[in-house]
Amino acid sequence: MILWWGYIFLSMLVTFSLSVFFYLNDFCLMIEYEVFNLNSSIVCMSILLDWMSLLFMSFVLLISSMVIFYSYEYMHGDLNLNRFILLVVLFVVSMMFLIISPNLISILLGWDGLGLISYCLVIYYQNVKSFNAGMLTALSNRIGDVALLMSIAWMMNYGSWNFIYYLDFKMNDYCMNFIMMFVILAGMTKSAQIPFSSWLPAAMAAPTPVSSLVHSSTLVTAGVYLLIRFNYSMNYYMLMFLLFISLLTMFMAGLGANFEYDLKKIVALSTLSQLGLMISILSLGDYILAYYHLLMHALFKALLFMCMGMIIHNLGGCQDIRFMGGLSNQMPLTCLFLNISNLSLCGLPFLTGFYSKDLILEFMSMTYLNLFVYFVFYFSIGLTVSYSYRLTKFVLMSKNNLMVYLNIEEGKVMLKGMMGLIFFVVFGGSMMNWMMFDSLYFICIPLVMKFMVMIYIFMGMMLGNFSSIFFNYFYIFMNKSLYFYMFVSGMWNLPIISTLGVNFYFLNLGLNFKKIIDQGWLEYAGSQNIYSNYKNYSLNFQSFLVSNIKIYMFIFLVWVIYIQMI
Secondary structure (H helix, E strand, O other): OHHHHHHHHHHHHHHHHHHHHHHHOOOOEEEEEEEEEEOOEEEEEEEEEOHHHHHHHHHHHHHHHHHHHHHHHHOOOOOOHHHHHHHHHHHHHHHHHHHOOOEHHHHHHHHHHHHHHHHHHHOOOOOHHHHHHHHHHHHHHHHHHHHHHHHHHHHHHHOEOEHHHOOOOOOOOHHHHHHHHHHHHHHHHHOOOOOOOOHHHHHHHOOHHHHHHHOOOOHHHHHHHHHHHOHHHOOHHHHHHHHHHHHHHHHHHHHHHOOOOEHHHHHHHHHHHHHHHHHHHHHOOOHHHHHHHHHHHHHHHHHHHHHHHHHHHHOOOOOEHHHOOOHHHHOHHHHHHHHHHHHHHHOOOOOHHHHHHHHHHHHHHHOOOOHHHHHHHHHHHHHHHHHHHHHHHHHHHOOOOHHHHOOOOOOHHHHHHHHHHHHHHHHHHHHHHHHHOOOOOOOOOOHHHHOHHHHHHHHHHHHHHHHHHHHHHHHHHHHHHHHHHHHHHOOOOHHHHHHHHHHHHHHHHHHHHHHHHHOOHHHHHOHHHHHHHHHHHHHHHHHHHHOHHHHHHHHHHHHHHHHHHO
């Protein structure tokens, strides 16, 4: 395992150095290997190395190396530890294929690899809940796989699957419009936008190191990365559709996290909210800013999941925040890392998340948009602060609850894995800001709008404090607010719609057909009736043969009478 960690970390250093070199020299390298020709369509394996793909690869490799190092202690004692590490390495390799591919065929290789290996990792703890979560994850992502296959079929009109050549085609080209519709559908499923959001919290059934990798820089960001690559080809209506869907996703996830009590699901809904933020700023036309927030979010979200894993590991697998409290006395260093990553998520000035989120909100304020978009953007930022403050108050600041009386000891190996990321979480935002934005943004907005972010941060803190206090009085109002609570915390009933809503009527129809036809009239009129008749005949003959002397005498008497009558 240490060998894997060393290889991946060394690869991270190489790719990061190359990305800086490629960016400073405006350099791009494309490698093609032709596999075969099919009706003048060339099937080739393509590799695109530019500053964007190399930088994203370096971030994925950094996080995966720390996650593998962290897993050494978290998964200690697991009989299948080597299998787990190999699955994680295969997961990273699939993501590498997706990042460096400018070709839809080779993208599908990484895309399907992510879907398959994520299923294997979600069902790693073999129980019914994990199996259901894995099936929901796999089937939801399968919709995106089919959309990508459809776009591959449509791209045969161009004679090549290298989409990088066709991004600047005219907006009224109907072939590119169809391809973009399928690509947007694929991106929505992989990045869990409405109505495909239910699989992301369900995937929390996987081990926490997997969640740290999957929900920060690999699986969920694959859809955003694909949309960033295809951003030149989207027309106005596609962008507005994406903006509406991503805003709803951001608002729904932020609202649901304020009513959730599962530690990992709160962070998963936080990831969903940030994915909505990335796609919304992409829809407004700034793909570099969306890419910048994708990288910054990967850093602090990976650290946040690692802190959650340390807490869950020390509390014996407990994930309910109502059983926690006062952990800052028991696990000081973990709680310090947790606070830093949480504040970075909220956008506290001069941490990593601040540089991307503040720039996104000010860029949005400069655009010509309606009040709905403006309100949902800022309200979602307030909800982010709200659930982060609520989580901090429940886990770190409140009174000692049941689970904190366990023998808690911070794992040294896990702490070292988290220390590898804390430097990037604190300083990574400013470093990447100076590197990626060589031309500064000139944003001219009124003073009130400039301070709007800080106003909503303080409003979110007040809301989070209120919701954590209201928990004590919630049971008094249970009968009045239960349905609202279940609707909001249940992600607007999307998990029910995605499972029972899809298969209930078909399964019920099949059950009725089985009762009416297979076990009903067809069964009676068909083989069952023939069988019962033959059975009755055979039983009658058998009863004759059992009492054969009486029957022989009776038949002999009938025969004699018949002879006399003749």
